[in-house]
Amino acid sequence: GGKVIFDGTSSQSINKSSSYVPSFKKVVINKSSGVLTLSTPVSISDSLSFLKGIINSDTTNFISLANGGKATGASDSSFVNGPFKKIGNAAFVFPIGYNISYGYRPIEITAPSSTSDAYTAQYLHQQQSLGSALDTSIEHLNTCEYWKLTRNAGTSKVRIKINWNHDSCDFVNPLYMRIAGWNGSIWNDLRSYAYSGDSIKGSITSLDSATTISVFTTAIKRCIYFR
Numbered sequence: 001g002g003k004v005i006f007d008g009t010s011s012q013s014i015n016k017s018s019s020y021v022p023s024f025k026k027v028v029i030n031k032s033s034g035v036l037t038l039s040t041p042v043s044i045s046d047s048l049s050f051l052k053g054i055i056n057s058d059t060t061n062f063i064s065l066a067n068g069g070k071a072t073g074a075s076d077s078s079f080v081n082g083p084f085k086k087i088g089n090a091a092f093v094f095p096i097g098y099n100i101s102y103g104y105r106p107i108e109i110t111a112p113s114s115t116s117d118a119y120t121a122q123y124l125h126q127q128q129s130l131g132s133a134l135d136t137s138i139e140h141l142n143t144c145e146y147w148k149l150t151r152n153a154g155t156s157k158v159r160i161k162i163n164w165n166h167d168s169c170d171f172v173n174p175l176y177m178r179i180a181g182w183n184g185s186i187w188n189d190l191r192s193y194a195y196s197g198d199s200i201k202g203s204i205t206s207l208d209s210a211t212t213i214s215v216f217t218t219a220i221k222r223c224i225y226f227r
Contacts, residue, residue, distance in 0.1 A: 001025050006053070009033045018038040021172070028080060029053045038062060038082075044069055050078035050095060057082030067115045071095045076103030085120040085152065089113060094121035098145075105148045107216070108205075110162035117154030123147050130182050130215060135189040138180055138219045146217040157209035159193065160216055165201050173199055176221045179206040181213035188213065189221075 003026040011034035023043040026187045031053030038061040044065045044217035050073040057080055067088030074095030076176040081099055086092045105123040128146045160179055174195040180187040
């Protein structure tokens with residue numbers, strides 16, 4: 001029922017010696033150097049606070065934040081490098097990114113309909129290799145990053161919000177930007193509901209909801225080319 005703080009300058013890890021999944025109420029990551037690596041799945045019931053430092057996770061060993069749980073303070077200097085799972089019916093910003101060189105790259109969802117709904121998200125700083133077939137309204141895909149968002153439980157439809165950063169990736173005038181989702185055979189245009197920022201840095205929200213689509217990236221609508 002207490003708070004666990006990971007701090008200091010040395011790299012640390014969370015391990016287990018049995019089949020029991022470690023369960024925390026409140027966790028704070030505040031490491032001036034080094035990383036925290038998960039060598040087991042971890043459950044957090046109340047809150048995860050990011051002050052400084054990176055948490056490394058993988059497809060087997062990742063954080064699961066319970067219904068009602070909060071993740072606060074994520075930034076370019078503190079986030080999860082790898083998958084992160086959230087359970088519940090609240091809108092949520094996944095505190096994910098890709099190592100300290102590229103920083104914080106969140107994906108956000110609108111509120112699911114059920115407290116038992118669950119989603120797992122991961123950011124990947126690389127070009128997708130799923131396919132090249134495009135909706136007729138899409139001209140080009142982002143060539144250096146994409147997000148995975150897997151609906152683990154429930155049937156909710158949620159809108160997606162993702163971010164871009166010219167410092168490390170392709171960019172274009174936000175007026176022509178769209179969110180594209182891979183449906184298994186083609187990149188669907190989920191269109192733009194709203195955007196903020198400029199060609200250097202900003203975010204975009206999809207107009208259409210996502211259902212079974214589980215991979216997303218930014219795209220451009222017209223014949224405006226990435227630099």
